[in-house]
Amino acid sequence: xxxxxxxxxxxxxxxxxxxxxxxxxxxxxxxxxxxxxxxxxxxxxxxxxxxxxxxxxxxxxxxxxxxxxxxxxxxxxxxxxxxxxxxxxxxxxxxxxxxxxxxxxxxxxxxxxxxxxxxxxxxxxxxxxxxxxxxxxxxxxxxxxxxxxxxxxxxxxxxxxxxxxxxxxxxxxxxxxxxxxxxxxxxxxxxxxxxxxxxxxxxxxxxxxxxxxxxxxxxxxxxxxxxxxxxxxxxxxxxxxxxxxxxxxxxxxxxxxxxxxxx
Amino acid sequence: xxxxxxxxxxxxxxxxxxxxxxxxxxxxxxxxxxxxxxxxxxxxxxxxxxxxxxxxxxxxxxxxxxxxxxxxxxxxxxxxxxxxxxxxxxxxxxxxxxxxxxxxxxxxxxxxxxxxxxxxxxxxxxxxxxxxxxxxxxxxxxxxxxxxxxxxxxxxxxxxxxxxxxxxxxxxxxxxxxxxxxxxxxxxxxxxxxxxxxxxxxxxxxxxxxxxxxxxxxxxxxxxxxxxxxxxxxxxxxxxxxxxxxxxxxxxxxxxxxxxxxxxxxxxxxxxxxxxxxxxxxxxxxxxxxxxxxxxxxxxxxxxxxxxxxxxxxxxxxxxxxxxxxxxxxxxxxxxxxxx
Numbered sequence: 001x002x003x004x005x006x007x008x009x010x011x012x013x014x015x016x017x018x019x020x021x022x023x024x025x026x027x028x029x030x031x032x033x034x035x036x037x038x039x040x041x042x043x044x045x046x047x048x049x050x051x052x053x054x055x056x057x058x059x060x061x062x063x064x065x066x067x068x069x070x071x072x073x074x075x076x077x078x079x080x081x082x083x084x085x086x087x088x089x090x091x092x093x094x095x096x097x098x099x100x101x102x103x104x105x106x107x108x109x110x111x112x113x114x115x116x117x118x119x120x121x122x123x124x125x126x127x128x129x130x131x132x133x134x135x136x137x138x139x140x141x142x143x144x145x146x147x148x149x150x151x152x153x154x155x156x157x158x159x160x161x162x163x164x165x166x167x168x169x170x171x172x173x174x175x176x177x178x179x180x181x182x183x184x185x186x187x188x189x190x191x192x193x194x195x196x197x198x199x200x201x202x203x204x205x206x207x208x209x210x211x212x213x214x215x216x217x218x219x220x221x222x223x224x225x226x227x228x229x230x231x232x233x234x235x236x237x238x239x240x241x242x243x244x245x246x247x248x249x250x251x252x253x254x255x256x257x258x259x260x261x262x263x
Numbered sequence: 264x265x266x267x268x269x270x271x272x273x274x275x276x277x278x279x280x281x282x283x284x285x286x287x288x289x290x291x292x293x294x295x296x297x298x299x300x301x302x303x304x305x306x307x308x309x310x311x312x313x314x315x316x317x318x319x320x321x322x323x324x325x326x327x328x329x330x331x332x333x334x335x336x337x338x339x340x341x342x343x344x345x346x347x348x349x350x351x352x353x354x355x356x357x358x359x360x361x362x363x364x365x366x367x368x369x370x371x372x373x374x375x376x377x378x379x380x381x382x383x384x385x386x387x388x389x390x391x392x393x394x395x396x397x398x399x400x401x402x403x404x405x406x407x408x409x410x411x412x413x414x415x416x417x418x419x420x421x422x423x424x425x426x427x428x429x430x431x432x433x434x435x436x437x438x439x440x441x442x443x444x445x446x447x448x449x450x451x452x453x454x455x456x457x458x459x460x461x462x463x464x465x466x467x468x469x470x471x472x473x474x475x476x477x478x479x480x481x482x483x484x485x486x487x488x489x490x491x492x493x494x495x496x497x498x499x500x501x502x503x504x505x506x507x508x509x510x511x512x513x514x515x516x517x518x519x520x521x522x523x524x525x526x527x528x529x530x531x532x533x534x535x536x537x538x539x540x541x542x543x544x545x546x547x548x549x550x551x552x553x554x555x556x557x558x559x560x561x562x563x564x565x566x567x568x569x570x571x572x573x574x575x576x577x578x579x580x581x582x583x584x585x586x587x588x589x590x591x592x593x594x595x596x597x598x599x600x601x602x603x
Contacts, residue, residue, distance in 0.1 A: 057498055
């Protein structure tokens with residue numbers, strides 16, 4: 001059976017003065033349409049590298065990525081990326097940042113009014129219409145990341161890639177954005193691949209959690225399905241047994257691997 | 264209104280007037296007076312001290328052209344130069360008026376008579392020389408910018424090209440304008456051969472020397488600015504599949520504008536310094552030639568007149584730097600960055 005997104009036996013070597021360094025070894029992952037998966041692991045284990053390969057920013061040394069039956073080996077708007085540090089262009093307003101993306105992707109096929117409506121629609125999804133004409137330097141980190149998400153969504157990606165999207169935010173802002181993301185996900189049902197190192201975030205948001213072993217030659221250690229019913233409410237889950245079970249599974253995995261690394 | 268005015272003053276570098284604006288708007292007079300004292304009072308006091316020391320020191324040195332001029336003698340020469348300029352302009356006007364009267368009279372006698380207007384050939388005044396210098400440095404600097412910015416952008420985007428250019432840049436950067444000048448002079452003489460030249464050879468030689476010397480800071484700063492753009496911003500452009508040209512226009516140039524302008528400011532400063540030396544040797548009728556002529560002239564007022572030129576060169580250099588700084592502030596996306 002063909003899966004929507006197929007990461008097929010991917011390995012990558014980085015050149016170093018002492019010969020090639022194998023960062024990822026034989027990573028195999030199949031993702032279905034509409035699935036929300038998180039990749040979790042210790043820092044430096046190569047989880048961002050997996051995302052960069054899917055995004056086309058890096059080329060796999062062995063194996064490849066197939067999306068809807070087609071191999072992808074260069075970046076494109078069908079795999080929009082939300083970067084950790086938002087990466088908005090600081091010389092453009094929030095609106096213009098999203099507009100640049102929409103114009104580059106749909107510029108030839110949509111009218112001016114359609115483009116404007118689409119930009120505003122996406123800013124509305126992330127609740128940023130009130131500040132859409134402000135410059136990135138004038139808004140908070142959480143708001144910048146909202147605009148970053150709006151920009152990625154506006155490209156109508158087949159897979160939305162998120163590289164620790166909330167890693168740089170404070171806990172309260174992070175919780176708000178996670179809730180927003182769940183709302184958006186309920187509405188659009190995107191296929192999402194998110195890199196994170198936050199266990200609660202992974203369990204709360206994902207359908208599947210992919211746990212990675214430590215590098216060098218990191219690979220997938222375990223894949224766990226999270227069968228909590230949606231919509232999930234943060235407060236209801238705090239003393240939900242299943243939730244705590246999933247949580248401890250992930251924590252156990254990470255601790256075992258950390259222990260091995262230290263030893 | 265007040266805020267807009269203050270922003271404008273900040274942008275144009277007239278920060279001295281900001282406390283005055285706030286004062287007239289009735290904003291905490293005591294604090295504004297303190298700011299005013301610090302911003303205007305301290306520099307003015309320093310200038311006064313400098314003038315006093317200059318006055319004392321100058322009187323002690325006697326040269327073959329007489330005593331080294333102090334502030335008062337130099338100020339006298341400023342007035343003399345301004346008067347000379349006015350007198351020359353009056354003579355010029357009178358010269359053209361005489362011609363017109365004569366031509367009108369001739370046409371009255373014989374309507375078919377051929378009349379010509381000869382141009383005035385008097386000596387350039389100090390003001391003319393300033394304008395010549397400004398025009399020359401502007402042409403040289405513009406040429407340097409047109410060459411350096413595109414090469415810098417391409418070199419910043421390609422490591423290979425940067426490695427190729429870097430040794431050349433490092434070798435040519437420290438070369439003195441005086442070393443370039445003979446070569447430029449000979450090349451211009453060989454290549455610029457026309458019967459009715461639009462520009463003097465001396466002008467082209469000086470401008471090209473300015474170009475050769477002022478090109479490097481812009482080139483290096485542009486390349487470094489471009490290569491140090493946040494990789495994620497470039498990745499955004501890659502995800503959007505912007506082509507090379509669009510990436511340069513929409514991402515690379517806006518991101519590296521601050522560095523490009525830092526380079527341009529250094530370049531213009533160097534260009535202005537180089538120009539004076541180039542004009543001395545190439546005999547381009549600008550400030551450099553003025554200094555050289557006064558030196559050769561060797562009258563009792565020569566040193567004072569050269570001193571006027573020195574101060575003029577300094578003040579114009581300062582103004583040029585302020586103008587580029589204003590442009591830099593205006594074009595930078597980060598309006599809060601402190602740029603000095």
